[in-house]
Amino acid sequence: MTSLIYGCMRIGGSWDGTPPDDDTRRAAFAALDAAWEAGYRIFDHADIYCAGNSERVFGEWLAAHPGLRSEMLLQSKCGIRLGDPVMYDFSRDHILSSVDGILERLGVERLDSLLLHRPDPLVEPEEVAAAFDELERTGKVAAFGVSNHSAMQIELLQRTLDQRLSANQMEVSLAHPDLITTGVAVNQREPDYPQRAADTVEYCRLHDITLQAWSPLAHGRYSGAGDKNAGDTNAEDNAATRMVADLARERGVSREAVVLAWIMRHPARIVPVVGSTNPERIVAAAQAGDVLISREEWYGLLQAARGSGMP
Numbered sequence: 478m479t480s481l482i483y484g485c486m487r488i489g490g491s492w493d494g495t496p497p498d499d500d501t502r503r504a505a506f507a508a509l510d511a512a513w514e515a516g517y518r519i520f521d522h523a524d525i526y527c528a529g530n531s532e533r534v535f536g537e538w539l540a541a542h543p544g545l546r547s548e549m550l551l552q553s554k555c556g557i558r559l560g561d562p563v564m565y566d567f568s569r570d571h572i573l574s575s576v577d578g579i580l581e582r583l584g585v586e587r588l589d590s591l592l593l594h595r596p597d598p599l600v601e602p603e604e605v606a607a608a609f610d611e612l613e614r615t616g617k618v619a620a621f622g623v624s625n626h627s628a629m630q631i632e633l634l635q636r637t638l639d640q641r642l643s644a645n646q647m648e649v650s651l652a653h654p655d656l657i658t659t660g661v662a663v664n665q666r667e668p669d670y671p672q673r674a675a676d677t678v679e680y681c682r683l684h685d686i687t688l689q690a691w692s693p694l695a696h697g698r699y700s701g702a703g704d705k706n707a708g709d710t711n712a713e714d715n716a717a718t719r720m721v722a723d724l725a726r727e728r729g730v731s732r733e734a735v736v737l738a739w740i741m742r743h744p745a746r747i748v749p750v751v752g753s754t755n756p757e758r759i760v761a762a763a764q765a766g767d768v769l770i771s772r773e774e775w776y777g778l779l780q781a782a783r784g785s786g787m788p
């Protein structure tokens with residue numbers, strides 16, 4: 478299954494640098510076992526997740542299953558420096574040392590894909606190019622991409638790079654459809670259609686850049702988490718949650734599958750990065766590839782979640 482990615486952000490326990498304890502390790506192994514069994518073969522990391530512990534625990538799991546490495550794709554990200562202050566850093570030296578740390582924690586010799594995590598306003602494309610050349614030459618990274626980048630930010634980097642940027646990971650969900658709805662906003666005055674990342678979907682489609690969707694379950698907002706706080710949810714949430722539940726019942730699939738299928742219905746073939754650590758939810762999400770959402774259902778869900786109709 479390559480239609481979903483398993484996101485490892487939450488498997489490492491705390492973000493304060495405390496080494497993972499046995500409970501964290503057990504929970505992470507259970508999540509990764511479930512993901513593997515359900516057919517996830519692409520695993521998403523970042524050097525900062527749980528201060529490196531997500532990659533560390535994953536590395537331990539992989540060491541316990543060494544035969545699996547050749548059957549999976551490993552992606553990680555760099556470019557954010559945690560600390561005081563938090564900084565973004567796309568300098569050559571930071572990218573190179575980050576990749577060395579990632580490889581060491583994962584216990585592998587090569588990353589299948591490296592993404593630049595969030596746009597660094599101080600980026601010098603020549604620095605990125607020097608780092609990518611070195612990573613390609615040494616065989617440490619096979620493919621390159623970005624995350625949270627607009628079309629023009631990608632264009633700026635790409636002009637200087639010899640390597641093709643092949644992925645852009647963005648937040649996309651029913652709760653955060655901005656990447657998609659920004660295209661609807663052209664020539665509209667409605668303030669609730671954000672103009673952020675204008676034309677990024679079109680740019681990625683034109684240049685065969687795979688869009689990956691982070692936080693695709695919207696933390697369960699329409700697939701169960703909202704139910705627990707029914708009093709807190711608003712009318713839009715309730716309408717969208719009911720619609721998701723109805724569709725799931727009709728199709729005989731999980732609510733997670735419906736929420737993800739909404740993203741996957743987009744013709745850009747957006748790939749959700751599922752971040753649940755709950756084995757049942759991980760398996761439930763994997764049904765998404767079997768659900769085809771109609772145009773009517775797609776627009777119905779979008780308008781229910783936004784709480785307003787199309788212009």
Ligand SMILES: NC(=O)c1ccc[n+]([C@@H]2O[C@H](COP(=O)([O-])OP(=O)(O)OC[C@H]3O[C@@H](n4cnc5c(N)ncnc54)[C@H](OP(=O)(O)O)[C@@H]3O)[C@@H](O)[C@H]2O)c1
Nearest residue numbers: 484485486691692693694695696697701702752753754755
């Ligand atoms: N590029 C970026 O800037 C960026 C930013 C954030 C994330 N990411 C990537 O995207 C992946 C996914 O992100 P995410 O974890 O934020 O997104 P997500 O998959 O939308 O949400 C997962 C979170 O929602 C909770 N959840 C889901 N359904 C629930 C339900 N029915 N009831 C209660 N809780 C529920 C999960 O809890 P359980 O664990 O209990 O299921 C988990 O905490 C990450 O692992 C990471 O790889 C990338």
